[in-house]
Amino acid sequence: KQWYQRRVRGGGCCRYFPCLRFTIGILTFLAFLMGILSFMAPAWLERDILSNDARDAALSDYKTYAYGVLSSGGVLEISETKEGVKTVKETKYVWQFNDNWNQWSKLEDQTVMIVYAVGMLFILISLWNIAITECVPIKNQSTMLIMMVVWDILAALCIGAAVIMYCATWHNNDTLKAFCENKGEGTTFKAFSLGICKLSWALYGAVATACVVTLVAVFSGCASRRALNDHQYTVKRNGTGSRENINTTWM
Numbered sequence: 487k488q489w490y491q492r493r494v495r496g497g498g499c500c501r502y503f504p505c506l507r508f509t510i511g512i513l514t515f516l517a518f519l520m521g522i523l524s525f526m527a528p529a530w531l532e533r534d535i536l537s538n539d540a541r542d543a544a545l546s547d548y549k550t551y552a553y554g555v556l557s558s559g560g561v562l563e564i565s566e567t568k569e570g571v572k573t574v575k576e577t578k579y580v581w582q583f584n585d586n587w588n589q590w591s592k593l594e595d596q597t598v599m600i601v602y603a604v605g606m607l608f609i610l611i612s613l614w615n616i617a618i619t620e621c622v623p624i625k626n627q628s629t630m631l632i633m634m635v636v637w638d639i640l641a642a643l644c645i646g647a648a649v650i651m652y653c654a655t656w657h658n659n660d661t662l663k664a665f666c667e668n669k670g671e672g673t674t675f676k677a678f679s680l681g682i683c684k685l686s687w688a689l690y691g692a693v694a695t696a697c698v699v700t701l702v703a704v705f706s707g708c709a710s711r712r713a714l715n716d717h718q719y720t721v722k723r724n725g726t727g728s729r730e731n732i733n734t735t736w737m
Contacts, residue, residue, distance in 0.1 A: 510634070510705050511616050517698040518609045521645065524691035525602060528552050528559040528581040531656065531666060532686040535560075541664060549577065552686050553662060555599055555652075557583045594655040598648050602692070605644030609699060612637040631710035638703035645696040649689065653678050 532552030535542045545551050551560035559581025566575045612634050619630045656662050657676045666675045666683035675681030 506705055506709050510702055510709060511620075513698055513702045513705070514609065514612055514616060514638075517695050517702065518606070518613060520691050520698070521606050521609060521695040524688040524695060525606065526554070526556050527688035527691070528554040528557040529686035529688035530554045530652070531662060531680070531683045531689075532560070533666065533683045539669075551665075553665065554688055555602065557581050592658060594651065595659055598652045598655070601644050601651065602648035605641045605648065605696075608637045608641035608644060609695075612641065612699075612702075628710040631706050634706040635703045635710065638699045638706060642696045642699045642703065645692055645699070649692050649696070652689075 529552045532550055534550050535545050535548045537546065545560070547562055547565075549561040549563050552558065559579065562578055562580045563574045564576040564578070565572050567573075615630050615634050615637065654677045656666075657679075662683075663675060666681035668674055668681045673679055673681055675683070
């Protein structure tokens, strides 16, 4: 018993194992939702529509417009004219998926989509590991938790790499270049330079997803240490490593 207490006392945050495991599950699920929403949202690069710019003629009914990885859209102003005076009657957010794929015809653009999607797949695998650990009696949970650390780190690396590649190559995208290029004096649209555009919430959401998944990997590593301590103590006490008195649930 003293040997076990010494092992647990040195565990730091691992002393709160049940709460830690619950936190891991919730944060992983929220990271997955945020990652999917950021992937689908038309809000990575956006800007106000300029009424005196000929290239914005097709978007003249919009107040702002944005491009994302899979979709594009913006704030549409519905106007009406009375006695020669044009007034805005209603505004609503309109978006659509990029169904012609002209925006993502180059290799670097396709790489951004694929790498980001692979990162989301790793998060999904991590969620599957959580479900397995919850539903199936496992003799040593530390192995599953260590695998979650691996999946989470890979997911964070993939999503982070996709965001960096996007920022480094967006000037090679013809659609984004025409949309964000500064035709006057000022900041040019090039790698890591926004031109007349600005970053929108979905790109920040992708960065936040990578950060949360990294945090979950740290928590999973801490939880795997506690699970290993519990397993070693049970094996030492029982002498066989049987599943008797082993905590195999997440709650």
